[in-house]
Amino acid sequence: EVVLTQSPGTLSLSPGERATLSCRASQSVSSNYLAWYQQKPGQAPRLLIYGASNRATGIPDRFSGSGSGTDFTLTISRLDPEDFAVYYCQQYGTSSTFGPGTKVDI
Amino acid sequence: QVQLVQSGAEMKEPGASVKVSCKASGYTFTRYFIHWVRQAPGQGLEWMGSINPGDGTTNFAQTLQGRVILARDTSTTTVYMELSNLKFEDTAVYYCLVISQGYWGQGTLVTVSS
Numbered sequence: 673e674v675v676l677t678q679s680p681g682t683l684s685l686s687p688g689e690r691a692t693l694s695c696r697a698s699q700s701v702s703s704n705y706l707a708w709y710q711q712k713p714g715q716a717p718r719l720l721i722y723g724a725s726n727r728a729t730g731i732p733d734r735f736s737g738s739g740s741g742t743d744f745t746l747t748i749s750r751l752d753p754e755d756f757a758v759y760y761c762q763q764y765g766t767s768s769t770f771g772p773g774t775k776v777d778i
Numbered sequence: 779q780v781q782l783v784q785s786g787a788e789m790k791e792p793g794a795s796v797k798v799s800c801k802a803s804g805y806t807f808t809r810y811f812i813h814w815v816r817q818a819p820g821q822g823l824e825w826m827g828s829i830n831p832g833d834g835t836t837n838f839a840q841t842l843q844g845r846v847i848l849a850r851d852t853s854t855t856t857v858y859m860e861l862s863n864l865k866f867e868d869t870a871v872y873y874c875l876v877i878s879q880g881y882w883g884q885g886t887l888v889t890v891s892s
Contacts, residue, residue: 707878722878
């Protein structure tokens with residue numbers, strides 16, 4: 673099973689700042705099948721990035737994904753007040769696993 | 779438009795089974811795998827398994843192997859998730875989803891309580 677580790681656990685930033693979130697896999701993620709989600713309290717997760725670097729429909733271009741193999745990054749170029757939430761990475765090859773999440777707060 | 783509509787909340791006793799449905803519409807049902815994910819109160823996301831609606835093949839998380847069944851009915855474009863031998867720690871919101879398209883069901887709360 674592929675284990676995903678996210679860092680940091682919590683990221684404390686201010687609106688307008690840049691956020692860099694890391695997701696590291698215990699083994700190479702096949703075909704870069706790596707997704708990023710945003711989740712706010714009481715809501716279902718929202719897909720931000722799939723295939724490591726492809727923005728989902730309707731996602732602002734301040735969100736970008738990069739990486740390959742075992743190291744992946746989600747970057748939010750300038751934090752908007754609505755971006756403060758928990759972010760999860762997920763690998764979805766034949767099987768799937770989630771990382772533990774990174775909380776981005778003020 | 780694309781919708782994944784799940785069945786309603788359930789309350790079960792320990793040792794019982796629960797069956798949650800997920801009806802897909804607005805796209806070709808057999809085109810995308812449907813996955814199931816759950817989230818216990820205050821916890822992170824846990825992948826449970828997936829089904830290929832085209833041929834019915836399934837894949838499960840090792841921790842749930844033997845307790846979860848996924849099935850599909852192509853005539854009604856519905857996928858079913860059945861979890862057996864329920865434990866208190868199975869209390870969670872259960873979601874069906876299509877990963878690559880970002881389609882999520884609304885979630886079904888399953889509460890295990892005596």
